[in-house]
Amino acid sequence: MNVKIVDQVQGELREAAWTLYSEAFADLNALAVQRHLMYRHEFDDVMGDARIAKYLCLDTDDTVRGLSIYTNELDAVPLISPAYFERRWPAHYAEGRIWYCGFVATQADSRAATAFGELVTQMYLTAAAQNGLIALDFCNRTDEVRHMARVVRLMLHRLSGDVKAQRIDEQQYWLYEFPTAA
Numbered sequence: 468m469n470v471k472i473v474d475q476v477q478g479e480l481r482e483a484a485w486t487l488y489s490e491a492f493a494d495l496n497a498l499a500v501q502r503h504l505m506y507r508h509e510f511d512d513v514m515g516d517a518r519i520a521k522y523l524c525l526d527t528d529d530t531v532r533g534l535s536i537y538t539n540e541l542d543a544v545p546l547i548s549p550a551y552f553e554r555r556w557p558a559h560y561a562e563g564r565i566w567y568c569g570f571v572a573t574q575a576d577s578r579a580a581t582a583f584g585e586l587v588t589q590m591y592l593t594a595a596a597q598n599g600l601i602a603l604d605f606c607n608r609t610d611e612v613r614h615m616a617r618v619v620r621l622m623l624h625r626l627s628g629d630v631k632a633q634r635i636d637e638q639q640y641w642l643y644e645f646p647t648a649a
Contacts (some may be wrong), residue, residue, distance in 0.1 A: 468532055469525050470589040474517040481514050483531045484523070491572035499606040500640040503570075518543040519569070522589055524582040533582030536569040537590050539599070544569060547602075555635070556600060566590070584622065591626050593601035597620060602635065 476484050495503040505513065518540040524533030528602055541560075543548040544567050553560040571586050573579040590642060594601050601623075605615045616632065623630040 468524050468526055468578070468585050469597050470585050472593075473521050474516040476521050476523070480523075480531070481511070482600065484514065484521075484534050485510055487574055488570070488572045489532055490562055490575065492570070495606065496607070501606065503606060514570070516543060520593075522586050524573070524585045526578070526624075527560065530609055531574075532578050533571070533573040533586050535571040535586045535590060537593065539563045539566045539567070541565065541567055549635075552602070559600055562597075564594075564597045566594045566599050567599045568601060568603040578595050587619065589627060591623055595627065599605045 493506040519536050519538045522535040552565050559565050573582040609615050620632045
């Protein structure tokens with residue numbers, strides 16, 4: 468497998484990328500409070516936005532095995548606050564050295580771990596070349612089931628020899644019931 472980094476994904480490749488992406492995240496819609504699957508028009512907007520790099524993990528026959536999106540133009544990511552990053556890491560922010568990974572999706576098959584590793588490696592190399600920071604998010608369910616925080620930290624440690632990880636924010640969702648009120 469190899470990783471190809473492109474500014475835009477179009478045509479048949481976009482269709483293959485949509486299929487992979489939607490299959491990878493569809494189940495989370497029923498397992499997490501916040502929607503993790505973009506609507507098709509949102510996905511198409513991201514695939515056409517040159518500010519967001521698309522990392523395509525391709526098999527030897529050019530089959531899309533993995534896809535991630537990555538940018539250091541934080542205003543291109545709709546649900547994050549660039550001002551937060553600017554306040555916390557002003558020098559990195561001013562120099563465009565904060566990278567945000569919007570998602571990593573892989574096919575659910577025996578090659579998933581390889582594709583995931585290839586994508587993480589390439590994104591790490593992009594940020595590391597600039598002494599940058601990498602931010603990402605995942606829901607609690609994904610962390611509980613797939614141990615994502617630990618897995619990514621271990622992968623980055625193997626790549627860099629030294630990595631410091633910190634939880635930078637957390638959002639909670641609460642539900643209040645009134646079983647005896649009626």
